[in-house]
Amino acid sequence: MDQHQPGGVSTLAPPTAERATGVPAEAAAPLSSYDATLRLTDLPDRDRDLEPAELEALAAAVAQQPETWEHLVGFDGEQRVYASLHRDTHVDLWLLCWVPENDTGWHDHDVSSGAVAVVRGELVESNLTLLAGARETSVAAGSVFSFGPDHIHRLNGARHGSVSVHAYSPPLWRMGQYAVDDAGLLRRVSLSYADELRPID
Ligand SMILES: [Fe+2]
Numbered sequence: 001m002d003q004h005q006p007g008g009v010s011t012l013a014p015p016t017a018e019r020a021t022g023v024p025a026e027a028a029a030p031l032s033s034y035d036a037t038l039r040l041t042d043l044p045d046r047d048r049d050l051e052p053a054e055l056e057a058l059a060a061a062v063a064q065q066p067e068t069w070e071h072l073v074g075f076d077g078e079q080r081v082y083a084s085l086h087r088d089t090h091v092d093l094w095l096l097c098w099v100p101e102n103d104t105g106w107h108d109h110d111v112s113s114g115a116v117a118v119v120r121g122e123l124v125e126s127n128l129t130l131l132a133g134a135r136e137t138s139v140a141a142g143s144v145f146s147f148g149p150d151h152i153h154r155l156n157g158a159r160h161g162s163v164s165v166h167a168y169s170p171p172l173w174r175m176g177q178y179a180v181d182d183a184g185l186l187r188r189v190s191l192s193y194a195d196e197l198r199p200i201d
Contacts, residue, residue, distance in 0.1 A: 022052030022113065022146030025125040025137040029144055031117055034060035040086060049090050050169035052146035055115035059167040060144045062093060063117035069095045073163055078102070080157075080196060085165070092171035096164050098123065098157025105199035106178035107191075108152045112168040115146035116155070121162025126154040152178070 038061035172193035179200035
């Protein structure tokens with residue numbers, strides 16, 4: 001079965017190994033190809049963490065349910081506005097609002113997989129190569145991408161007024177923020193999920 005094929009909870013069967021790494025930003029899938037009526041209560045096997053393909057379906061569904069997040073959308077100068085939509089033992093959901101000044105800096109999600117559904121505007125995901133530096137991928141409104149816990153990236157709001165829905169499993173608890181120290185060495189700083197990601201000077 002095509003992993004983007006709509007069809008309710010049947011799309012959320014435990015994924016195969018090749019689906020476990022997620023859909024990269026350069027192959028972001030249209031939100032409209034996911035079931036817009038899926039609810040958290042529809043998720044099967046809620047005694048386990050979710051895989052990237054399942055997080056895609058969840059983020060894509062919530063993104064298509066503006067009644068669950070529209071009242072939380074806001075923009076506040078250079079501060080990124082974010083709001084928790086849900087958090088339980090196995091998954092958390094966030095709404096993020098972006099202006100072009102917002103920049104997460106390089107980070108990982110520790111042991112969590114994740115999915116990002118862009119609802120409005122456009123985000124830029126950057127991935128870091130050792131030989132060629134940063135590789136940027138634009139993700140337009142109406143698409144979703146996902147990743148496993150091995151993923152390192154940086155997100156920016158490409159346009160004022162961009163909005164995205166993020167799903168993580170297990171729920172974010174610690175994250176790694178990367179910085180280059182005075183000696184030029186790359187270092188990882190462990191942050192709480194409650195800390196706002198931003199570049200470390
Ligand atoms: Fe991230």
